[in-house]
Amino acid sequence: MTLSTEADTCRKYVLPKLIDAGWDNEPHSFTEQRTFTDGRIVVSGDKIYRRPQKRAKHGVCARIKEELLKDFNLHTIVRLPNGVFAPYTSIPTNLLFFDRSGPTKEIWYYEQPLPEGRKNYTKTQPLQLEEFKPCLDWWKKRKENDHAWKVPAAELLANNCNLDRKNPHAKEDISHLPPEQLVESILQKEQKIMEIMGRIKALLEKPTRA
Numbered sequence: 001m002t003l004s005t006e007a008d009t010c011r012k013y014v015l016p017k018l019i020d021a022g023w024d025n026e027p028h029s030f031t032e033q034r035t036f037t038d039g040r041i042v043v044s045g046d047k048i049y050r051r052p053q054k055r056a057k058h059g060v061c062a063r064i065k066e067e068l069l070k071d072f073n074l075h076t077i078v079r080l081p082n083g084v085f086a087p088y089t090s091i092p093t094n095l096l097f098f099d100r101s102g103p104t105k106e107i108w109y110y111e112q113p114l115p116e117g118r119k120n121y122t123k124t125q126p127l128q129l130e131e132f133k134p135c136l137d138w139w140k141k142r143k144e145n146d147h148a149w150k151v152p153a154a155e156l157l158a159n160n161c162n163l164d165r166k167n168p169h170a171k172e173d174i175s176h177l178p179p180e181q182l183v184e185s186i187l188q189k190e191q192k193i194m195e196i197m198g199r200i201k202a203l204l205e206k207p208t209r210a
Contacts, residue, residue, distance in 0.1 A: 065161035069153050073102040077163060078135065079111045083120035084127050094163065104153040110135055111147045111167045146170070 068074050076097040084093055098104075112135060114120070121127050138148055146169045156163060 062161050065163060066157065068096075068098060069102075069104045069157055069161060071102055072098045072100060072104065074098040074104045074107055074153075074163075076108045076110065076139075077165075079109060079167070080127070081112055081114045081121060083122060086120070086122055092164070096163075106150050106152050107156070107163075108142060109149050109151060109165055109167070110138060111170070113147060 074096060078095040078097070080093045080095065082092060085091075112132070115131065118125075134147075138145070142148065144150065147167070149168055151165055156165075
């Protein structure tokens with residue numbers, strides 16, 4: 001009995017379908033699996049460790065987003081709160097709305113807020129349909145507010161088609177972040193401080209001309 005790895009399965013079943021669909025010809029392209037982020041830092045008691053790195057199955061996501069922006073009108077993205085699909089995944093989720101009247105000129109973002117007093121959704125306390133009423137009311141008459149903002153498509157195309165945009169009106173409440181995100185945020189800030197200190201030190205040690 002021969003055991004197949006995930007990579008073997010992708011080469012046998014996924015790659016042929018991508019090739020048949022024309023993804024091996026310009027202007028499309030794809031690559032095999034590769035990591036695209038470091039593993040998330042997890043705090044457990046007095047121990048800190050990293051989870052496995054995230055891997056993209058095939059590098060076609062950026063191309064798909066580019067075509068979505070150029071060939072379609074991606075007019076709205078609704079950002080859902082954390083925990084919507086808990087406990088199955090903690091990955092943040094966006095709902096994309098588009099039509100064929102493209103290309104995209106600008107995208108409306110709407111951040112669906114958690115109910116007052118809630119920090120996240122759970123399997124026993126899931127998102128309810130009636131919670132979308134403010135979003136539906138806004139949809140009919142769109143204006144920028146604490147939960148809604150616009151981003152030009154050109155800005156997203158220039159940023160490698162990254163559609164994940166945080167609410168510019170929101171202030172990050174670091175006390176409500178999950179432990180792993182809290183540690184990651186602290187480490188990033190510490191790293192920036194060390195980089196700045198290193199540049200300052202280099203400037204101070206640089207000999208001055210008489």
